[in-house]
Amino acid sequence: MDIVEAIRSRKSIRGYKPDPVPKEVLREILDIARRSPSAINTQPWNVTVVTGEVLDNIKKGNIEMLTAGVEPHPDVPNEPYEGIYKQRQVDLAVQIFKLMGIAREDREKRAKWRERGFRFFDAPAAIILSIDRSVDKLSSHLDIGAIVQTICLAALNYGLGTCIEDQGIIFPGVVREFTRIPESNKIIISIAIGYPDWDFPANKLETGRESLEDFVTWCGFA
Numbered sequence: 001m002d003i004v005e006a007i008r009s010r011k012s013i014r015g016y017k018p019d020p021v022p023k024e025v026l027r028e029i030l031d032i033a034r035r036s037p038s039a040i041n042t043q044p045w046n047v048t049v050v051t052g053e054v055l056d057n058i059k060k061g062n063i064e065m066l067t068a069g070v071e072p073h074p075d076v077p078n079e080p081y082e083g084i085y086k087q088r089q090v091d092l093a094v095q096i097f098k099l100m101g102i103a104r105e106d107r108e109k110r111a112k113w114r115e116r117g118f119r120f121f122d123a124p125a126a127i128i129l130s131i132d133r134s135v136d137k138l139s140s141h142l143d144i145g146a147i148v149q150t151i152c153l154a155a156l157n158y159g160l161g162t163c164i165e166d167q168g169i170i171f172p173g174v175v176r177e178f179t180r181i182p183e184s185n186k187i188i189i190s191i192a193i194g195y196p197d198w199d200f201p202a203n204k205l206e207t208g209r210e211s212l213e214d215f216v217t218w219c220g221f222a
């Protein structure tokens with residue numbers, strides 16, 4: 001797949017077919033993604049790939065935490081957004097709820113939708129990225145961003161869809177219980193991955209972006 005086409009066509013997939021993703025395919029994607037850049041080539045990423053019973057247990061554990069009303073306590077605290085950023089978050093939710101036929105006041109359906117995120121949108125596999133706490137610095141977080149985007153783009157080449165998500169790892173204790181990620185690693189982010197169910201309404205979402213005029217400053221040009 002052409003790189004520009006891949007960048008333009010990538011979108012978050014929140015509904016998957018149940019078909020498993022072969023380990024060999026996931027291996028190939030990660031083998032491509034390990035070429036991602038990182039600060040002074042530190043390659044701080046630890047990648048944990050989960051499927052089958054392990055993923056089922058994490059999904060179940062996350063839902064149990066939610067149902068019990070446990071406050072999320074991610075390894076990297078997520079501060080609430082404000083202003084225009086909050087507005088964009090709201091706009092996204094409005095778009096998704098519209099596609100899913102969820103009314104604003106329908107608390108039950110909204111809660112069910114929230115649960116989907118904690119179940120990795122029912123994807124058959126998930127990729128969890130963590131870093132050693134000794135390299136817990138801005139550059140490592142940027143490096144994780146680089147490999148995450150590379151994984152998502154490479155996945156397209158295999159007909160796979162992805163959704164980068166913090167919902168899946170917001171209860172890191174659950175993830176640690178069923179994986180071998182040690183306390184000495186900070187869990188940063190996860191990616192749901194699988195074959196897209198194109199009939200799933202939320203997958204029809206086309207998110208907008210600001211125009212270049214709104215966020216680019218040109219300096220020194222004629």
Ligand SMILES: Cc1cc2nc3c(=O)[nH]c(=O)nc-3n(C[C@H](O)[C@H](O)[C@H](O)COP(=O)(O)O)c2cc1C
Nearest residue numbers: 010011012014092117163164165166167168189207
């Ligand atoms: C760091 C990060 C965390 C995200 N967490 C979630 C999440 O928890 N749940 C979710 O539905 N989408 C999540 N997303 C996906 C974004 O909502 C999505 O990328 C954004 O709305 C743009 O849409 P697009 O990916 O379809 O282009 C996350 C994306 C990023 C980069």
